[in-house]
Amino acid sequence: MRLLRVVLTFAALALPAGHRARWREESLAVLTAVHGLRRWWFALDMMVKAPLLAGALRRPVTPPGRWLSVLAGAGLIATSVTAVAALALPPVIGEDAAELLFLLSPCGLLGVVAARSVATARSYGGGPLPYLTAATVTVFAGTGPVAAGALSVATGVTAIAMAGAVVPGLWLLTVNATALARRSGPPALALAGVLAGAGLLGVLVGLQLVTHVPAARGVASPVTALSLALLVPAWTVWSLWNGMRLIRLGHTPGV
Amino acid sequence: MTLQVRLVLSALADEPDRQLYGLEIIETTGLLPGTIYPILARLEAAGWVVSEWEVVDEREAGRPRRRYYRLTADGLTVAEASAVARGARPRPARGRVIPREAF
Numbered sequence: 249m250r251l252l253r254v255v256l257t258f259a260a261l262a263l264p265a266g267h268r269a270r271w272r273e274e275s276l277a278v279l280t281a282v283h284g285l286r287r288w289w290f291a292l293d294m295m296v297k298a299p300l301l302a303g304a305l306r307r308p309v310t311p312p313g314r315w316l317s318v319l320a321g322a323g324l325i326a327t328s329v330t331a332v333a334a335l336a337l338p339p340v341i342g343e344d345a346a347e348l349l350f351l352l353s354p355c356g357l358l359g360v361v362a363a364r365s366v367a368t369a370r371s372y373g374g375g376p377l378p379y380l381t382a383a384t385v386t387v388f389a390g391t392g393p394v395a396a397g398a399l400s401v402a403t404g405v406t407a408i409a410m411a412g413a414v415v416p417g418l419w420l421l422t423v424n425a426t427a428l429a430r431r432s433g434p435p436a437l438a439l440a441g442v443l444a445g446a447g448l449l450g451v452l453v454g455l456q457l458v459t460h461v462p463a464a465r466g467v468a469s470p471v472t473a474l475s476l477a478l479l480v481p482a483w484t485v486w487s488l489w490n491g492m493r494l495i496r497l498g499h500t501p502g503v
Numbered sequence: 504m505t506l507q508v509r510l511v512l513s514a515l516a517d518e519p520d521r522q523l524y525g526l527e528i529i530e531t532t533g534l535l536p537g538t539i540y541p542i543l544a545r546l547e548a549a550g551w552v553v554s555e556w557e558v559v560d561e562r563e564a565g566r567p568r569r570r571y572y573r574l575t576a577d578g579l580t581v582a583e584a585s586a587v588a589r590g591a592r593p594r595p596a597r598g599r600v601i602p603r604e605a606f
Contacts, residue, residue, distance in 0.1 A: 270570070271540070273567055273568070273570070274525055274540070274569070274570045275525075275536070275540075276567045277524065277525065277526075277566065277567040277568065277569040277570070278524075278525040278526045278529070278536055280566045280567055281526050281566070282526065290529075290535065290536050293535045293536055293537035293538075294536050294537045294540070295537075296537060297535075297537025297538065297540075297541070298537070300537065300538075300541045301537075301540050301541045301544060303541070304540075304541040304542075304544040304545050304548070305544050
C-alpha cells in the first residue's frame with residue numbers, strides 16, 4: 249500500500265490543490281477493499297483518468313477585466329501590424345531592423361497568454377505550482393523566441409533557444425485545437441489559430457535549426473519558407489480577428 | 504445525460520436512504536473508479552449528490568475511512584425522471600468491469 253500511496257500522491261498533482269487529499273483518501277479506501285490484479289487495474293484507471301476528475305473539479309473563472317481584454321486585444325492587433333511591417337518594409341527600414349521587428353512581433357501574444365495561463369492556474373485552485381507554471385508559460389509562449397533567446401545567450405546553452413522556439417507555436421496550436429474541438433468560438437477563427445500555430449512552430453524551429461545545426465540546413469530552409477508562407481496569412485487573420493473580438497466582446501476562444 | 508451518469512444515479516436511487524461509497528457504486532454500475540469519481544464530482548457540484556466521511560477509527564477498522572454518497576431530493580427527482588424518460592432504470596452491470604451498453 250505504501251507504493252500505492254506514493255503513486256496516488258503523484259497522480260493527485262493533476263487535481264486542484266484543495267481536492268488532492270480527499271481524492272487520495274477516497275481512492276485508497278477503494279483500493280484497500282480490492283485485491284491482486286484488480287487493485288492495480290483500479291489504481292491505473294484512477295491515475296490515467298485523474299485529469300478527467302481535474303476537469304470536473306475545476307472552478308469556473310471569471311473572465312479578465314474589460315481593460316485587460318482591451319489591452320490584450322490591442323497587443324494582438326499590434327503583432328499582425330508589426331509582422332506585416334517587418335515583411336513589407338525591409339527596403340525602407342533595413343534588413344536588420346525588419347528581422348528584429350519580425351522576432352519581436354509575437355511578443356504581442358503576451359497579454360493573451362498571461363490572461364489564459366493565470367485563469368487556468370486559478371481554475372486549478374491557485375497555489376505556487378500552478379502560478380509558477382503560468383508564469384513560465386507566459387514568459388516563454390508570450391514573448392515568442394525573445395525570452396528563450398535571451399536566456400540562451402546569457403547561459404551559453406543553445407538547447408534553451410531550441411526548446412524555447414517550440415513553445416509559442418505549440419501553445420497557439422494547442423489552445424486553438426482545443427477551441428476547435430470544443431466548438432467554443434467560430435471554427436474558422438480556431439482553424440486560423442491552428443494554422444498560425446503550425447506556421448509559427450515551423451518558422452521558429454526552422455530558424456533555430458538553420459542557425460545552430462548546419463547539418464539540418466538542407467531540410468530546415470524549405471520547412472522555414474513553407475511555414476512562413478503558412479504563418480503570414482494565418483497569423484494576420486487570427487491575430488486581427490481575435491484582437492477585435494477581445495476589444496469588442498471582452499473574450500475569445502481559449503482566452 | 505450519458506449512460507454512465509444514469510448508471511450512477513440509478514445505483515444511488517435504488518435505495519435512496521442508503522449511502523454508498525466508491526467501491527459499492529463501482530460494483531453496482533460496473534464502471535471503473537476513474538469514471539465514477541468525475542461523475543460524482545459533477546453530480547455533487549450540481550447539488551444532486553451529497554457526500555460525507557465515514558466516522559470510523561481507521562486503526563481499529565484497519566483501513567482508510569470511506570466517503571459515502573447519497574442522492575439529495577433534487578437528485579432523486581432527476582434520477583426518477585431519467586428512469587421514467589428511458590422507460591426503466593438502466594440495468595446495472597453487476598460483475599462486469601465495463602457495462603455491455605458501453606459498447
